[in-house]
Amino acid sequence: MKDILKIGSAFIGIIVGAGFASGQEVLQYFTSFGIMGIFSAIISAALFAYCGMVLVWLGSKTGTNSHKSVIYQLSGRIVGTIIDYILILTLFGIGVVMIAGAGSNLHQQFGLPYFVGTLIMTLLVFFIGLFNTDRVVAVISSLTPFLVLFVIIVAIYCIFTLDTSFSTLNNIAKETPTSLPNWFISGINYASFNIAVGASMAIVMGGSEKNQKTAALGGLIGGLGIGGLIILIHFALFSKIESVAALDLPLLGIVNSISPVLGFTMSIVIFGMIFSTAMGMFYGFVARFVETDTPKFRAVLAGVMIVSFGLSFIGFTDLIAYFYPLIGYLGLVLIVVLFIAPIKMKKNHQMNSEINHDHKNKLAK
Helix, strand or coil, rough: HHHHHHHHHHHHHCCCHHHHCHHHHHHCHHHHHHHHHHHHHHHHHHHHHHHHHHHHHHHHHCCCCCCHHHHHHHHHHHHHHHHHHHHHHHHHHHHHEEEEEEEEHHHHHHHHCHHHHHHHHHHHHHHCCCCCHHHHHHHHHHHHHHHHHHHHHHHHHHCCCCCCCCCHHHHHHHCCCCCCHHHHHHHHHHHHHHHHHHHHHHHHHHHCCCHHHHHHHHHHHHHHHHHHHHHHHHHHHHHHHHHCCCCCHHHHHHHHHHHHHHHHHHHHHHHHHHHHHHHHHHHHHHHHHCCCCCHHHHHHHHHHHHHHHHHHHHCCHHHHHHHHHHHHHHHHHHHHHHHHHHHHHHHHHHHHHHHHHHHHHHCCC
C-alpha cells in the first residue's frame, strides 16, 4: 500500500503544477462554465483515473526509462512519431509555463520582481535533476499531501462562508474569459492536455516499479485524486468568483483572505507544486534524448534550463490560455492510444506465447 500511495502521490505531483495549484487552470477550464463546470470536472476525473492507471502500468510492464519505446511499440512508426513529437513539445512547453508560474507566485504574494521566482525555479530544477529517478520521484511525491490539505481547508472555508446565491455566482462565473467552446469539450481537453503533460514521467516512474499491479493501482489512485482536487478547487473558486476572477493565482487569493499566515504557507506549497511539475517535465524531456544519470544528461539539462528561463517571460496567464488548449487537442491522439493499449499489449503477449510455443515444438522434433 505504501508503494501504491507513493506512486499515486507522485502522479498527482507531476500533474498539479503552477496552473492547477494556483487555481488558474480550474478557473479557465471549469469555473468559467459556472455550475456546469462540475460535470466537466467529472469527465476529466474519469479520464485521469483510467489513463493514469494505464500509463504507469505500461512503464512497469516494459521496464523502460523513456516514453519513446513504449509509444512506438503501441502506435507504430507513423502514429508513434506524432505522439512522440506531441509529448516532446508538451514536456518542454509546460516546463516553461511552470517557470513562468514561479515568477507570478512570488510576485503576487511577496511583491518580488518576476525574474526572481523564475530564476530560483530554474536553478532548483537543474540541481534536483542531477539526482537519479527514484530520488526525483521521492521529492515530487513528498510535496503532494501539503497541497491536498490546503485544498480541503479552502473548500471547507468556502462552504461555511458562502453568502451569495448560486444563480448570481453562476452568472458571474460565466463572464470569466476562456478559450474553450463549452463545458463538455473543456473537460475532455483538460484531461487530454494533462495526460500529455504527465505521460512521459508517469511511464518513466512506472518503469522503476517491478510490480505491475502496484503500478496500475498507484496510477489509478493518482488519477482519482486529481479528479477530486479539481472538484474541490472548482467549488472554492465558484463560491468566491466575485473576488478572485481577475487574479493570476485565484486559489492563493482565497487563502490570503482567510489568513495572511496561511497565505504565506500556501504560496510556499504552490511554489513546491510548481517545482514538482517543472521537475517532471524537464527530467522527462531530457531523458527522451539522453540517458539519465550521465554527464551528458546533466550538460543537456543545463542548456535546456537556460533556454527555458528566457522563454518564461512570455507570461503565465497567456501561456495557460493559449498553449494548454492546443496541447489538449493534440493530446487526444494519445488518449485514443491509451484506450486500446491494454488490448494491444494482450494481443502481442498472446502472439509471443504462440511463437515461443511453436519454437519449442520444433526444437522437440
